[in-house]
Amino acid sequence: MSNLTFGIIKPDAVRKGHTGKIIDKILADGFRIRGMKLIHQTIKNAEGFYAVHSERPFFGELTEFMSSGPCVVLALEKENAVKAWRDLMGATNPAEAAEGTLRKEFAGSIGENAVHGSDSDENAAIEIAYFFSKLELV
Ligand code: CMP
Numbered sequence: 498m499s500n501l502t503f504g505i506i507k508p509d510a511v512r513k514g515h516t517g518k519i520i521d522k523i524l525a526d527g528f529r530i531r532g533m534k535l536i537h538q539t540i541k542n543a544e545g546f547y548a549v550h551s552e553r554p555f556f557g558e559l560t561e562f563m564s565s566g567p568c569v570v571l572a573l574e575k576e577n578a579v580k581a582w583r584d585l586m587g588a589t590n591p592a593e594a595a596e597g598t599l600r601k602e603f604a605g606s607i608g609e610n611a612v613h614g615s616d617s618d619e620n621a622a623i624e625i626a627y628f629f630s631k632l633e634l635v
Contacts, residue, residue: 499578499579499618499621499622500574500575500576500577500578501531501572501573501574501578501621501622501625502572502573502575502578502579502581502582502614502615502621503570503571503572503573503613503614503615503620503621503624503625503628504523504570504571504573504582504586504612504613504614504615505568505569505570505571505612505613506519506520506568506569506571506611506612507562507563507568507609507610507611507612507613508562508563508565508566508567508568508609509562509604509605509609509610509611510603510604510611510612511535511566511567511568511569512566513603515603515611516569518603519599519603519611519612520569522585522599523571523573523585526575526581526585527575527581528573528574528575528578528581528582529573529574529575530571530572530573530574531572531573531574531634531635532570532571532572532625532628532629532633532634532635533569533570533571533572534569534570534628534629534633535567535568535569536567536568536569536570536628537564537566537567537568538563538564538568539564540560540561540564542564543559543560543563543564544556544560545627546563546624546627547559547560547563555608558608559608562608562609570628570629572625572629572634578621579614579615579616579617579618579621582614582615583614583616584598585598585599586598586599586600586612586614587599587600587601587604588600589607589610590607590610591604591605591606591607591610591611592607599611599612600612
C-alpha cells in the first residue's frame with residue numbers, strides 16, 4: 498500500500514471553473530499535494546496515457562476530450578492514497594456516484610467525468626512518472 502496516487506482534474510471541470518473548488522475538497526479531505534501543474538495535452542500524449550484502453554470503443558472520444566483543453570495533473574499523498582482518492586472521486590459513471598463525491602457534484606457524464614485517479618499503486622507510480630519529473634515533486 499503506497500501513500501501516493503495520481504489524479505487529473507479533467508478539461509470539463511477546468512472549463513467550467515471548478516478547479517479551485519476541487520482542490521479545496523482535496524485538501525479538506527486530508528491529502529497533501531506533492532505535485533501540481535496545469536497542462537494542455539496533445540492527442541498523442543493522451544493516447545499514450547490511456548494506451549491500456551486503446552481497444553475500447555470510446556478510445557477516440559476519450560483521447561479527443563482529454564486533449565480538448567487544459568487539465569490539472571496532481572501527485573497526491575495520503576495514507577492508502579489510491580483508495581482514498583477513488584473514494585473522494587466517486588463512481589466512474591456520475592449517475593452511480595455517491596453523495597458528497599467529486600463526480601456526483603461536478604461530473605456530467607461517464608466520458609466527461611471531471612476527475613481521473615489511478616486504480617493501483619503500480620499504475621500510480623507509472624502515471625506520476627508520465628507527467629512529473631523528480632524536480633516537480635516536492
Ligand atoms: P478514467 O478514470 O479517466 O479512465 C478511463 C476513462 O474512460 C474513464 O475515466 C471514463 O471517463 C472513460 N470511459 C469509461 N467508460 C466510458 C464510456 N462508456 N464512454 C466514454 N468514456 C468512458
